[in-house]
Amino acid sequence: MGDAQENNPSELTAKSSRLSINAQILNRSHLSGCLLRDFGFEIFIGTIMPNNVIILGAGASRAAGIPLMGGFMDQMWNLAKKGKHRDAKLNSDDQKLLSDALSVRDELDEYHGRASLDVWNLEEVLSILSLNALAGRPADKKKLELMTRAIARTIEITCDVRHSGALNIRTVNGEGVNPLYNQFWHTLFAWCRARNEEMPFIITFNYDLVLERSLLHALIGTAYGRHRRFPSKGIIIDYHTRVMRPIALGLKHAAFHVDADYHRTEPGYILEELDPVDPDSQLTKINIVKLHGSNNFSKKGRIDDEKKLAGPRLVEAAEDPLIMPPVFNKASQAIGAESWASALDALRSCKNIIVCGYSLPVTDIYMQYFLKAALGPNQDLNKITVFDPCLFSPQNSSDGESLRRRYGANFSVPIQKRIDYSPPGASNWPSGHGSMEHLVWLLNEQPDSLLFG
Numbered sequence: 001m002g003d004a005q006e007n008n009p010s011e012l013t014a015k016s017s018r019l020s021i022n023a024q025i026l027n028r029s030h031l032s033g034c035l036l037r038d039f040g041f042e043i044f045i046g047t048i049m050p051n052n053v054i055i056l057g058a059g060a061s062r063a064a065g066i067p068l069m070g071g072f073m074d075q076m077w078n079l080a081k082k083g084k085h086r087d088a089k090l091n092s093d094d095q096k097l098l099s100d101a102l103s104v105r106d107e108l109d110e111y112h113g114r115a116s117l118d119v120w121n122l123e124e125v126l127s128i129l130s131l132n133a134l135a136g137r138p139a140d141k142k143k144l145e146l147m148t149r150a151i152a153r154t155i156e157i158t159c160d161v162r163h164s165g166a167l168n169i170r171t172v173n174g175e176g177v178n179p180l181y182n183q184f185w186h187t188l189f190a191w192c193r194a195r196n197e198e199m200p201f202i203i204t205f206n207y208d209l210v211l212e213r214s215l216l217h218a219l220i221g222t223a224y225g226r227h228r229r230f231p232s233k234g235i236i237i238d239y240h241t242r243v244m245r246p247i248a249l250g251l252k253h254a255a256f257h258v259d260a261d262y263h264r265t266e267p268g269y270i271l272e273e274l275d276p277v278d279p280d281s282q283l284t285k286i287n288i289v290k291l292h293g294s295n296n297f298s299k300k301g302r303i304d305d306e307k308k309l310a311g312p313r314l315v316e317a318a319e320d321p322l323i324m325p326p327v328f329n330k331a332s333q334a335i336g337a338e339s340w341a342s343a344l345d346a347l348r349s350c351k352n353i354i355v356c357g358y359s360l361p362v363t364d365i366y367m368q369y370f371l372k373a374a375l376g377p378n379q380d381l382n383k384i385t386v387f388d389p390c391l392f393s394p395q396n397s398s399d400g401e402s403l404r405r406r407y408g409a410n411f412s413v414p415i416q417k418r419i420d421y422s423p424p425g426a427s428n429w430p431s432g433h434g435s436m437e438h439l440v441w442l443l444n445e446q447p448d449s450l451l452f453g
Contacts, residue, residue, distance in 0.1 A: 048342055049349040050287070051452045052200035056211075059357025059388070060436045063180050064210045065160040072122040076154045077102060085157050094153055101150030104129070104143045122151070123363055126325040148323055152295050155208050156317045163213040165311035167249065167271040170221025170256055180440055181214030186228070187443040189218075192284065193231040197453040201287045201346040205358065207295050207323045211288060212237075212314040219249075221256055221268040232284040234274065237314065240289050240342035243297045243322055247310045248274040248283060273310040289343045293323035340370070347374035351452035356387040356439045360406045368410050375415065384419045385450055391421050392433035424449065 058068050067075040080098035083090050090098075105125055111117045118124050129147055132140040162176030171177050192199055204211070215237075224230045234250035250272050255265035274281065290297075298318040308316070347353070360368065375381060386407065390399035400421075408416045423442055425433045432438055442450060 048201065048345040050198060050201035050346050051351045053346050053350045053353045054200045054202050055353065055355045055358060056202065056204040056206060057358025058206060061206050061208050061210050063436055064178055064208065065158050066155055066208055067158060069122055072154065073120045073125070075158060076150060079154060079157060090157065094157065097153055098150050101147050104147055130325050144325070148325060149320065152207055152317070152321045152323055156295060159208055159210065161210045161213045163216050163315040165315045167220065167311045168254065170268060171217055172259060177217050178214065180437060181210055182218040183444065184440045185215055185218040187440060187447065189231055191447045191451060193229055195453045199284060199286055200451065201350070203289045203291065203343045203346065205292055207293060209295055209315055209317065212296065216311065216315060220270055223267045224269060232282045234281065234283045235286050236283045237286045237288060240287065241339050247313060248277045249310060250274045289339050291339055291343060293321065295321045297322040344374050348378050349380070351380055351382040352450065353384045354439065354450055355384065356436055359388055359403050362406065372410055375411065381415065381418065382452055385423050386419060386421050387423060387434050387439050389434040
């Protein structure tokens with residue numbers, strides 16, 4: 001049922017050889033620098049110079065069912081109290097974790113007598129817990145860790161985009177698939193092929209695995225041919241962190257059984273892990289920097305990561321994921337330095353920036369100064385395009401004006417003039433302007449209005 005004839009998942013075995021990303025491959029991806037060895041692996045440290053950067057905030061994952069910051073605590077409360085998500089019952093461990101996290105939040109009620117605090121606002125709760133943890137008391141650190149794990153599980157439970165991690169089985173009946181995110185990847189691949197350009201550098205604040213899972217959905221089973229051609233012979237996914245080594249996957253022709261007739265097949269691609277990588281391989285580099293960590297980053301680090309095949313490493317949530325609360329000094333954390341440095345390099349050299357699902361809230365002081373530090377030295381910045389629903393909503397016109405003021409307050413007048421708050425959209429859309437749907441539609445219909453190349 002949708003499986004390729006060439007392989008069977010049970011026949012796949014973990015490979016013990018190390019992945020060594022050759023400098024020649026990295027240089028083809030517009031990188032320059034040197035290779036450093038760490039934990040027995042080669043890690044590339046160098047200057048990143050993409051033409052295009054895409055920044056994704058929580059709003060970009062909303063279509064996958066993941067709650068936004070404003071309603072996150074409400075969703076966690078509902079999951080804990082009801083013990084289920086839609087018709088799926090939560091396991092006892094998840095329900096206990098969420099209930100314990102709510103108990104930690106409830107302890108903050110004692111602040112109300114002397115301080116203004118909204119315990120239903122996740123950002124305020126995390127801010128107080130983070131400051132308490134800075135005092136160094138083990139109990140306060142455990143409370144922050146508990147809340148962080150509860151956030152990760154809430155995201156995983158509510159995420160509608162799922163994938164088994166098998167590289168040779170295509171998804172049937174649309175299970176765990178959201179076509180929007182598949183189309184996101186298809187449009188970028190098509191643009192890269194047509195322009196002979198590198199993939200846009202992706203920076204995301206999200207912990208979720210929507211990008212990774214939809215990437216596999218988009219590739220496995222797709223019949224790339226004359227009308228839809230892939231830019232290369234495979235991909236390298238680089239998170240720019242020592243926690244997760246780069247993953248190289250090659251495309252391989254396969255024939256998939258058609259559900260209604262097992263004897264009939266249709267063409268498509270499967271993926272196979274490339275380990276080690278052939279220096280002459282023509283692979284498309286996909287840079288995904290997850291500034292706050294990710295649900296597939298394990299706190300046990302890369303050594304634990306070696307126990308998994310490439311597919312599960314990409315799409316499976318770690319038991320105890322390494323994620324950082326989106327508050328305060330983010331780049332000083334364990335996984336932050338390398339990721340934030342790569343993001344800084346990318347933003348300092350790019351021509352065009354696309355922002356989707358991130359409103360640059362007043363409370364995110366760190367990110368405001370990060371963007372100033374990143375874009376201040378950028379002499380080649382051509383355009384910033386911002387996607388946000390409030391920019392297109394007459395009912396929320398004040399929110400749209402506030403967003404414009406927040407962005408404008410962080411940049412000089414010349415840069416302010418290069419910010420586009422009104423990207424064109426389909427005139428017959430009843431809604432959805434400023435959303436991820438809007439971005440994907442524009443990438444498909446008018447990619448040159450967003451991307452430099």
